[in-house]
Amino acid sequence: MEQKKRIVIIANPFSGNKIGKDIDQALKTYLDSEIYDYEIQYTEYPSHAIEIARHAADHGYYAVIAAGGDGTLNEVVNGVSGKPIIIGIIPAGSGNGFAHHLGIRHNIEKAISVINKGNTMQIDIGKLNDRYFINLGGVGLDAKVAYKTQKNKSRGFLPYFLQTLSEIVNFKSSFMVIETPEKTWSGAYVTAVIANGSIYGYDFTIAPASILHDGQFDVLLFKKAPLWKYLINLPKLLRKKIHTSELVEYFKTSKITITPRDKVFYHVDGEGFETDCSIEFSIMPNHITIFTPV
Structure with a gap:
């Protein structure tokens, strides 16, 4: 039997849509448990998502999922930049511009289905001085x-x-x-x-x-x-x-x-x-x- 892929969901409980109340149940309901073994970590302070994402990238996780807004996603990108780990998005902020660019909307079930399908793409990112x-x-x-x-x-x-x-x-x-x-x-x-x-x-x-x-x-x-x-x-x-x-x-x-x-x-x-x-x-x-x- 193929080993499950470890992923960490980084959830911002203070995001615009207050996803912290719903994310655990949504993952239990919609995430494919035959493919993924997941854990949820909630951010508690600024740059916490950077720390969590970096730890996941350095400890062999398959993917890190940003469940929040553009700020949470930005911190995840800064935590894993250049490392061999996949980034996923569950949009839950006020704006979610990048998720909308990808066609991922404010629907937890559909966002999780993108992760289940497992399609990936390498993309560019920007760098401003030492910030991605x-x-x-x-x-x-x-x-x-x-x-x-x-x-x-x-x-x-x-x-x-x-x-x-x-x-x-x-x-x-x-x-x-x-x-x-x-x-x-x-x-x-x-x-x-x-x-x-x-x-x-x-x-x-x-x-x-x-x-x-x-x-x-x-x-x-x-x-x-x-x-x-x-x-x-x-x-x-x-x-x-x-x-x-x-x-x-x-x-x-x-x-x-x-x-x-x-x-x-x-x-x-x-x-x-x-x-x-x-x-x-x-x-x-x-x-x-x-x-x-x-």
């Missing part, structure tokens, strides 16, 4: 929204939407020098989006042409412009065509360095920071393996 990210990085408006939202104890779409609206109305562009191996830009930009995946939280598609295994980021530079010009481009945003707007410089690259004139906000996978130093994003081709629906 799987979905999106950015500098400017989106990063400030992330920074402010994470300080808000309220979770869900409404606080995120209200914070975004507030920042859009009041945000000032930043002067940046943006360097890639192919070209250099300089000027005032509202935000620079560095996309490995394609979707922010809440199914908000920003980089529809993004491919997870092409060895490149999709980059969108949003130029300084009056608010009304962005408002008349909303239809393109809703049709997932914002990268074709005249307000956006869109290109692909494997490495990008952004040097701000003054202090700016930046983020990786929705975790926001501030800096006045250069920020370097680089792609790590085929760096991790994930369970995928197909």
Whole structure:
């Protein structure tokens, strides 16, 4: 009889959908017990998922499953980066942008069925200085929204939407020098989006042409412009065509360095920071393996 594969489910009890109440019963009901021998570990503090994931990778586990939101997934990626272990996703956060990119929705049964089927794919991840990210990085408006939202104890779409609206109305562009191996830009930009995946939280598609295994980021530079010009481009945003707007410089690259004139906000996978130093994003081709629906 074939030995069962050991997996660990890392569950964030504080995630947007409070999955901690349901995950144990769902795994007992839906996970194929003939294939997998599982254990659940709940995160108790920031970066705990990194520690759990790293321990699993170093002790021969077959897979580590992130049961939470984008933050939990980011920590798992940072814990196992470059190690021979598979990452799975049970989306349970407020946004779950990367899970949506893969076609894994807010349905525990369907997410577990992806793990049962066992289809895998090697994908790229991004690196910002010494931090890895799987979905999106950015500098400017989106990063400030992330920074402010994470300080808000309220979770869900409404606080995120209200914070975004507030920042859009009041945000000032930043002067940046943006360097890639192919070209250099300089000027005032509202935000620079560095996309490995394609979707922010809440199914908000920003980089529809993004491919997870092409060895490149999709980059969108949003130029300084009056608010009304962005408002008349909303239809393109809703049709997932914002990268074709005249307000956006869109290109692909494997490495990008952004040097701000003054202090700016930046983020990786929705975790926001501030800096006045250069920020370097680089792609790590085929760096991790994930369970995928197909």
